Amino acid sequence: MKNPLEIIKVKRAEAINRILGRGYFSTKRVYVGMATCEIAAGSADVMEIFQTAIKNGLVDVYLSQKGCAGRCNLEPTVEVIEEGKIPVKYGLVDAGRAHEIIERHLKKGEVIEEWVIQ
Amino acid sequence: MGDSVTTNQPIEKRPRKQVEYNIILCSGPSCLHNKSSELYTEIVKQLEAFNCQSKVEIILSGCLGMCARGPIMVINPGYILYGDVGVNDVHDIIKGHIVDKTPFSQKVIHEDHLFNRFYRVFGDVKFFGKQMRIALRNCGIIDPEKIDDYLSVRGYEALAKVLTDYSPAEVIHQIQDSGLRGRGGAGFPTGLKWKLTADAEGEVKYVICNADEGDPGAFMDRSAIEGDPHSIIEGMLIGGYAVGAKKGFLYIRAEYPLAIKRLEKALTAAREQNFLGDNILGSNYSFDIEIRLGAGAFVCGEETALIQSIEGERGMPRPRPPYPSVRGLFDKPTLTNNVETWANIPVIILDGAKWFSTIGTKSSKGTKVFAVAGNVENTGLVEVPMGTTLREIIFDICGGIPGNRKFKALQTGGPSGGCLTEDSLDTQVDYESLAKAGSFMGSGGMIVMDDTTCMVNVARYFLEFTQNESCGKCTPCREGTKRMLEILTRITDGRGEVKDIEKLERLGAMISKASLCGLGRSAPNPVLSTLSKFRNEYEDHILHKKCTTGSCQAMLTYSINDQCIGCGACIRVCPVNAIKGIKRNPHTIDSELCIKCGECMKVCKFRAIDRV
Structure with missing residues (x-):
């Protein structure tokens, strides 16, 4: 019989496979902060905008929620990770900025410097 | 939190420091970098060669725990990990990452984007540079509602390790050796607490997670649970195994609906995967966790009051001994730890007590x-x-x-x-x-x-809080805080008496000594500490009836100066008709009637209203 450590290794491999199956290896991964504080600052709307965009044909994007990283005064935060590039974290993302991030960054690959948390 | 900022402005870049990148070098026992090491000097040299030394800060960190791939170097923003870095690679890494803004891919440890244990920091070098995330290691990184995400960052591996390799006594040893102390406030050594509970006699024992976070302005536990609920569950599972408990309770306040929802979801997912329930991961260990909601009483954060509340009684502390580790929940030996303490446990098990004890100071680790x-x-x-x-x-x-x-x-x-x-x-x-x-x-x-804050008012605010939250069981706390609050209110209302300071000190000392639990014993602290450090403010309030910061409304007087053109705007807004005057002639405020609301000051366009 397998011992717990062997079982957990299998479980982790399965979990990673499921994550990959959800499209983790997309060129761009987008994480939206969704803790109570972020939601209070409006991140639920931002999340919905990204979801709608994917439903309406935005491809090659892996979208996920995340907890609060502690950046209270700049919430809602959205992270965009691209393989081989330096990841980007946007602060104070409202509906308008979310739309622009989709149009400019996710579709055209342009980092919108002035909203990046430096 | 995020509610007071307007979102249409660009984020301010702080002018104070121009650091754009930081390079973290592992100075752990196997990498051994220091300021004189070859790699460090090479980095300094290359930074100067590319003329970017002013925007890069080099930080020597404790062991990053990746000794197998060392020497390790991390560059932020991005938390990009470079492994196996040789002196000859430094040129390429700095040119690629900092000059050309493209990570030097040959040396990047790729799999660590999601699957690492360390925090991922994007941009934000100044905020995250000096931080080190252990308890919050996954917060803001994984999707808290998906157990797969947690599993992918070595989730539940610590539990499996304990079940495979350690006896309960060995687990307790690890925790004792790590030097971890309770994160709820008092700092009791966690390992000792575990040992006391494990040594206590009895078949049935319990484990509790105290998530009754009530301090004004504190939200650590909420964020930890909302961002990474499984870490806490895993910590409790390990604790239960170590002390011999089969059942755990998670006591959380009902004001945290999202945290509760995510915990419930996490518990269900953990049960489905057999991390909770009978014969966990094929072992003999069985354990389950139940959520208990608190109604938000501050005193229920106190261990014995919390236990009473779980039992269904009114949340009031009881005298100790017997300590809960001997006789706690339902009179059985009980181990209670705070959320943050539990979140540290899996890391200590995975990376070892020795590593954990290298972080921190002599008496406080982690x-x-x-x-x-x-x-x-x-x-x-x-x-x-x-x-x-x-x-x-x-x-x-x-x-x-x-x-x-x-x-x-x-x-x-x-x-x-x-x-x-x-x-x-x-x-x-x-x-x-x-x-x-x-x-x-x-x-x-x-x-x-x-410097716009009035310290007397701050003391009054905190005392009002503890006074409201006093459970009423013991007289010193119930009556004493009430009297202290009356005195403080009197002082901030401008009716302070000369003997009040002395009275506050006497009452404070008495309450600290005679109260039953920590709430009462510590309730006078804000008053006593402001009294010792800002005594002059108390004296100003009492003797001169003056609040230098202008926070204590009752001590202000509003008057109209000669800038007044008699427009009548203030007359229209004054809710108590305290302002009189004829049109186009200077008005006056009747200070007897004035309630000091400040409305007149807001509407006056001529700066004609003075507040002293």
Whole structure:
């Protein structure tokens, strides 16, 4: 019989496979902060905008929620990770900025410097 | 939190420092970098060669725990890990990452984007550079509602390791050796607490997670649960195994609906995967966790009151001994730890007590999470190694005081703590140093106050809080805090009497000594500490009936100066008709009638209203 450590290794491999199956290896991964504080600052709307965009044909994007990283005064935060590039974290993302991030960054690959948390 | 900022402005770039990148070099026992090591000098040399030394800060960190791939170098923004870095690679890495803004891919440890244990920091070098995330390692990184995400970052591996390799006694040894102390505030050694519970006689034992977070301005536990609920569950599972418990309770306040929802989801997912339930992962160990909701009483954060509340009784503390580790929940031996303490457990098991004990100071090991609020540029959740100074937290990580105001005081430990002044800012964060400076570690609330804050009013605010939350069981706390609050209210209302300071001190000392539980014993702290450090403000209020900061409304008088053109705007807004005057002639305020609401001042366009 397998011992717990062997079982957990299998479980982790399965979990990673499921994550990959959800499209983790997309060129761009987008994480939206969704803790109570972020939601209070409006991140639920931002999340919905990204979801709608994917439903309406935005491809090659892996979208996920995340907890609060502690950046209270700049919430809602959205992270965009691209393989081989330096990841980007946007602060104070409202509906308008979310739309622009989709149009400019996710579709055209342009980092919108002035909203990046430096 | 995020509610007071307008979103249409670009994020301010802080002018203070121009650091854009930091390079973290592992100085752990197997990498052994220091300022004279070859790699370090090469980095300095290359930075100078590319003329970018001014925007890069080099930080030597404790062991990053990736000794197999060392030497390790991390560059932020991005938290990009470079492994197996040789002296010859430095040129390429710095040219690629910092000059061309493209990571030097040959040396990047790729799989660590999601699957690593370490925090991922995007941009934000100043905020995250000096932080170290252990308890919050997954917060803001994984999807808290998906157990797959947690599994992918070595989730539940610590549990499996314990079940495979360790006896309960060995687990307790690990925790004792790590030097971990309770993160709820008092700092009791966690390993000892576990040992006492394990040694207590009895077949049935319980484990409790105290998530009854109640300090004003504190939200560490909420964030930890909302961001990474499985870590806490895993910690409790390990604790249950170590002390021989089969059942755990998670006591959380009903005001945290999202945290509760995510915990429930996490518990269900953990049951489906057999991390909870019978014969966990094929072993003999069985354990399950039940959520109990608290109604938000502050006193229920006290261990014995919390236990009574879970039992269905009114949440009131009871005298100790017997200690809960011997006779606790349902009269059985019970182990209670705070959320943050539990979140540390899996890391200690996975990376070893030895590694954990290299972080921090002599008496306090590991990291501490603080919720920084108040008059700081970047309010937020900060996790720093013990031994970081308060100055580093407030000025380096949180960006200092906004609006060019001056730092005045810092309240740590919430309503049980004390305030610290400018001269204590170089105090290192650990249990003993903070106590020595006249405050208290507490659960991690940190409220920064600038020079517009009236300290008497602050003391009154905290006392009002504890007075409201006093359960009423013991007289010193119930009556004593009430009397103290009356005196403080009198002082801030401008009716203070000469003997009040003395009375406050006497009452405070009495309450501290005679109260039954920590709530009462610490309730006078904010008053006593402001009295010792800002006595002059109390005297101004009492003797001169003056609040220098203008916070105590009752002591202000409004009057109209000769700028008044008699427009009548103030007459129209005054809710008590205290302003009289004929049109186009200067008006006057009847100070007897005036309720000092300040409405007239807001509408006056001619700066004709003075407030003294």
